[in-house]
Amino acid sequence: xxxxxxxxxxxxxxxxxxxxxxxxxxxxxxxxxxxxxxxxxxxxxxxxxxxxxxxxxxxxxxxxxxxxxxxxxxxxxxxxxxxxxxxxxxxxxxxxxxxxxxxxxxxxxxxxxxxxxxxxxxxxxxxxxxxxxxxxxxxxxxxxxxxxxxxxxxxxxxxxxxxxxxxxxxxxxxxxxxxxxxxxxxxxxxxxxxxxxxxxxxxxxxxxxxxxxxxxxxxxxxxxxxxxxxxxxxxxxxxxxxxxxxxxxxxxxxxxxxxxxxxxxxxxxxxxxxxxxxxxxxxxxxxxxxxxxxxxxxxxxxxxxxxxxxxxxxxxxxxxxxxxxxxxxxxxxxxxxxxxxxxxxxx
Numbered sequence: 001x002x003x004x005x006x007x008x009x010x011x012x013x014x015x016x017x018x019x020x021x022x023x024x025x026x027x028x029x030x031x032x033x034x035x036x037x038x039x040x041x042x043x044x045x046x047x048x049x050x051x052x053x054x055x056x057x058x059x060x061x062x063x064x065x066x067x068x069x070x071x072x073x074x075x076x077x078x079x080x081x082x083x084x085x086x087x088x089x090x091x092x093x094x095x096x097x098x099x100x101x102x103x104x105x106x107x108x109x110x111x112x113x114x115x116x117x118x119x120x121x122x123x124x125x126x127x128x129x130x131x132x133x134x135x136x137x138x139x140x141x142x143x144x145x146x147x148x149x150x151x152x153x154x155x156x157x158x159x160x161x162x163x164x165x166x167x168x169x170x171x172x173x174x175x176x177x178x179x180x181x182x183x184x185x186x187x188x189x190x191x192x193x194x195x196x197x198x199x200x201x202x203x204x205x206x207x208x209x210x211x212x213x214x215x216x217x218x219x220x221x222x223x224x225x226x227x228x229x230x231x232x233x234x235x236x237x238x239x240x241x242x243x244x245x246x247x248x249x250x251x252x253x254x255x256x257x258x259x260x261x262x263x264x265x266x267x268x269x270x271x272x273x274x275x276x277x278x279x280x281x282x283x284x285x286x287x288x289x290x291x292x293x294x295x296x297x298x299x300x301x302x303x304x305x306x307x308x309x310x311x312x313x314x315x316x317x318x319x320x321x322x323x324x325x326x327x328x329x330x331x332x333x334x335x336x337x338x339x340x341x342x343x344x345x346x347x
Contacts (some may be wrong), residue, residue: 008112041174051174054167058082060177066181076183078245079172083250086168089259098262099270106274107147109215114141114287120296135286136305144284145307169247178243188243195245196237202252203230206259229280 042048062082066074108115118138125131133152142148172178178187186192207226211219231250238244291302 020266025245041170044176047170050163051170052166054163055170055174058171062171062175063177066177072122073181073183075175075181075188075243077179077190079243079246080250084254085166087219087251087254090164091254095266098258099266102262102267102270103274105214106148106270107145110165110274110278110283111145111147114283114285116122116334117287117292119298121298122293124151124295124297126297130298133302133305137302140305141284141286144286159224169244172243172247173240175243179241182240183245186242188246191238192242192245193238193241194241195249196234198253199237199245199249200230200234202249202256203233206252206256209256209259209263213267 041051049313062075065081068074071078113184115138118134118141121141122134123130125134181188186195210226213221214222233248237248287302291299293299
């Protein structure tokens with residue numbers, strides 16, 4: 001399961017996916033003699049429709065806010081304001097998604113001793129039947145403790161966010177007015193190292209807080225993935241106009257605030273609640289150390305999993321049917337090996 005936690009930077013990962021999709025729209029990029037970068041809006045079915053029905057209204061909103069502010073830095077403030085508003089609207093849904101994922105991680109942490117035993121047994125398994133038995137027992141560990149092997153990702157929330165985030169990206173990327181505007185003395189149409197560094201640092205801080213709230217086992221799995229979003233932000237911002245850098249900066253700020261809530265508010269509350277629940281109702285012990293040999297292999301004392309139906313459908317287990325229509329599971333792999341050894345000894 002630790003490998004699955006490498007993919008848990010959902011908010012940052014979704015942002016990266018949306019921006020990659022928007023950036024790969026095939027639009028032409030032009031650089032003027034003064035160094036101002038402008039892009040031609042996409043016209044294809046997917047990206048063209050996204051630009052027409054989502055990005056264009058957002059672009060008009062940016063124009064309205066900039067003119068209302070009536071300052072030379074109006075477009076810069078408009079980008080930050082719209083980015084923050086969109087992210088704040090999405091934040092409750094993102095927090096709910098992260099709450100579900102965090103609960104899943106904490107439940108897995110409690111079950112880790114049993115999972116570790118089964119993982120070691122899987123590494124030394126010599127036959128497919130035993131491997132299926134181990135996988136079935138692993139499913140039982142999750143199922144009987146009200147958990148799941150698969151994290152609750154919130155696919156609907158991903159689908160809703162993707163066009164919104166991509167649309168906001170396009171609205172900033174393809175606006176000629178933004179490309180020719182200035183913000184706090186620097187041109188939004190030029191790349192800006194300061195904006196790039198600040199935006200990147202926000203994502204670095206977010207990744208650090210994710211590690212701060214994780215267990216040592218989770219940190220090993222997440223240590224590499226935490227650098228994906230900062231590196232992505234840096235390399236895209238350093239070659240993009242500062243207007244897009246401000247978008248990344250605003251997004252990074254909200255993602256950092258969101259992670260602060262998760263690490264210092266949500267996670268302690270979840271751990272306290274789960275600790276109370278575990279104290280009142282201890283985890284179901286599906287497997288125990290005495291069911292395994294010194295080398296980690298599973299013994300005949302290990303129970304057969306309750307997921308025998310799934311195993312049977314894969315042709316890996318064949319229950320024996322008796323005259324009284326009752327069904328019992330066949331001998332385990334360990335028992336079969338013991339019988340074969342006895343036969344050979346008698347011969």
